[in-house]
Amino acid sequence: MNKIILLILVTIFSSFTFLRDDEVTFTAKIENRNSDTLMFKGGNQFSKIIIADKKGVFKSTFKIEEGFYQMYDGKMYVQLYLKNGYDLVLNMDAKKEYQSITYKGKGADENNFWIKSLIDSQNYDYKTLLSSEEKVFSKLFEERKVEVLASLKGKSLDKIFADNYSKETEQSLNGLKAYYMQTLEAKKLSGSMSPDFNFENLKGGTTSLADLKGKYIYIDVWATWCGPCIAEIPFLKEVEKKYEGKNILFVSLSIDRVSDREKWSKFITEKELSGIQLLAEADWKSKFVQDYKINGIPRFILVGPNGEIVNADAPRPSSPSLIELFDNILK
Template identity: 40%
Template sequence: MKNVLYVFLAMLALTSCKKNDFVNFSGKITNQNSDSIVIANRQTGYNKVIKLDENGTFKDTLKVNDGYFAIFDGKQYASAYLRNGDEIVMDADGKDFINTIIFSGKGAAESNFMVKTAINQLEFNKGLIAMIELPQSEFDTKLTTYVTDFKSRLTNKVLDTAFTSAQTKNIEALEKQVKSMHEEKRYLKNELGQGKVAPKFVDYEKPDRETVSLDDLKGKYVYIDVWATWCNPCLAEIPSLQKLEKDYHDKNIQFVSISIDKRDDYFTWTDMVEEKNLGGIQLYANEDKEFPKAYRISSIPRFILIDPDGNIVNADAPRPSDPKLVELFNSLNI
């Protein structure tokens, strides 16, 4: 009889220790922006809609693959880290979702970490442009402080080790990216600053197969647009660029668009030039690497302004849609 009892108790213990294969998820949203919340993971396609009652409370179970999720209240959202077996309670105010959301219960530490990180990241991003303009020592101090604070919060023993490892990789990737941005800005200022001789392109091809070099354009300002047919942000600038070309057609400036499309997309480029009636001087770089490399072009569109003598005015000029570009033109009496 005792043996039977021991077996029963052992089975009961095993059952009680067994991890649920779902997340118990409940909570309340005051001043909600919708009649439901949505839990989504874009990478896996997971999408779960949970209805809120008239008081904004909810309760449901989620069967997930452990990982990162976005929780939406209307257009407001926050990130969370969910694992089967968690029992999470979420409370928030829809009027200020990201700043009021709090997770509690089993498995809540990771999600609270992500909320805090998102808030800090927003503040960090606001000052990022000013930060990358700083001298090296000041830049290093600010970045080191941010990274050190982030990593110190990861020492929380409650956090899942897989989560901690992933977050460590994330902050190290961010650190590397920001350092690269600062280095690029420093290079642009020191090597491609105003008055420096502009790196040249030579014998770039027009749709009619004639060739043009930068030296051919001396005597006028040259506004260069480096783009590609597959680049949506590039295409979004075309209407503004066309308006500029029209407004300045009789001024002391030439507009040059340089396509860096692959050779396989050559005819895609020529077709787009014709279909969209692209003006100015349309050129094809033919996979030349030297010109983009000289200007440290790592993303497009990229805009460059060169003076009539072939010297740089701005190696990272404002976009056509940016009112600052016309201000720049006016300051140069173009």
Template identity: 50%
Template sequence: MKKWISTALLFLVSITVFGQETMTIQVEIANRNGDVVYLKEGRKNVLEIKVDDKGIFKSTFPIKEGMYQFFDGNEYAQLFLKPGYDLKMSLDAKKFDETLKFSGKGANENTFLAEQSLIDQKMDFDSLLAMEETNFNKAIEEKRNADTGRLDKAALDTNFATLFKNTLEANLSGLKQYHTQIMANKKLNNTAAPDFVYENHKGGKTSLESMKGKYVYIDVWATWCGPCRAEIPFLKELEKNYHGKNIEFVSVSVDVEKDYEKWKTFVTEKALGGTQLYADKNWNSDFIKAFGINSIPRFILIDPKGVVIDADAARPSNPKLKTQLDGLVK
């Protein structure tokens, strides 16, 4: 959930002080992932620091006040930086979050962020999002009070406190929107799935109706979607494990018309298995709209009678899916 929690930080407009004032950062990393570390502001690279002959990353550089992300390979930490800081970091990349320590000017704010990250990682977000509305809202309010309470007791930089509270509210708002969508999806469970008739990559058209008598696991995706592509190896493994059993794996592309040929080529070059279909009106396809799909990947599980088992099924990479399918598919 760490990646999700960071989303608001990546796009939230930071409180900034413009100018060319500098700060210094020094980082010691045991078991480092590479010889270069990066500071990013959202998607923009702010700084690259190469390791010196003592194994230390150190740099003095111009900075504007705000939130940044420090990357060592794929591991990262949120940092609050501002002119005048002289920040020292140490960590073991094998236990990145658990070993992250700060000293020097700016240590207090960044220690707070590191501790908050560990707290968030311990939260059971799946259980939180599965709560009915009253309990969910109560849990959200408890988290807000706990996080702001810790902040108030810490007596940190005023601008940092404002930025943190804004980010917290953005994250909680995102959770509420996600919860609302999950609750809407649950209402579709145990209802008849609407039919579709889509172009099949192998030729002709294929309908959902034609697959009655089998369980159907539907992957709604697009060629441009990174998280969708990341699920492909896991989906292929599922197809292999359940080959010959009473289940059909169906991938429905919502690529727009200009990417139609890209879809055809991608399916061929990546040797995608299962049933590969192209939605007739991409996002405006009746089937896509019926399930309220506005983000991908999205997975749907339907029973042999055409009834929705799970309108927001687990991803192929989630072990919960195999457990569920083992209990259904013979």
């Protein structure tokens, strides 16, 4: 769950950029590094690769648009704030990940604050928050909101950084609240009969939910442009292999636009995806998607042999609780 929260923060902040003059100098000293290259991604399709020198140090000077960026070291992502004029030095032990990150030089204050906020998000008990009754959730949510925003007080940080951190953190927390409300709605659906669908099948023709009656159906609502969806693919493959021949079918329901059918088809072929591959006829506006009140993906749904909803918000393939669930129902 904490990874979901981090992903919400990453997605929002990485889109903010502001034009500045001159350049930024960035240096990284990484123990136990995962690769000899660092890749930077940011707003306005910014992309840059820095290669380690003979001493294993990464260093480069380049023009940047002020904002939040993602740095990928071959295994993990690090979010940082860059601004022209910064002379920023990152120190990290890749084996210890976020906990080991410290910054020195110009721009260190903003980035040390930022990494501290990410670690705080990792350590916060979002599981308890999201499993609370609605009244308790509202109380805990407001307390968390005040706590996060209050962390800026008394800090001498770049004004653009502080303003956007405040604004977008509030937005991300509101996204968390929307996720909670979606979960509540999903719980209300469990036990009722599932809405039907009749979507294009990659192998030809169309497939409806009624066509699959008689077995459990694990539905993955996803899209080729959805990073978290793609991250679940290796786990989904493992689960499909584990339960091959059992009384369960795996359906991947894409909400890519119909105009992107070729991209969808090519992605499935290249990634060697199995299961039943379907394409919704109206992406987010498809009746099945709206009946399940899906406003975020990936979303996993488990339907029973008679068409009843077992779980309208089922565990992800990467969650150990999914195996527990399947082992219980497929005895």
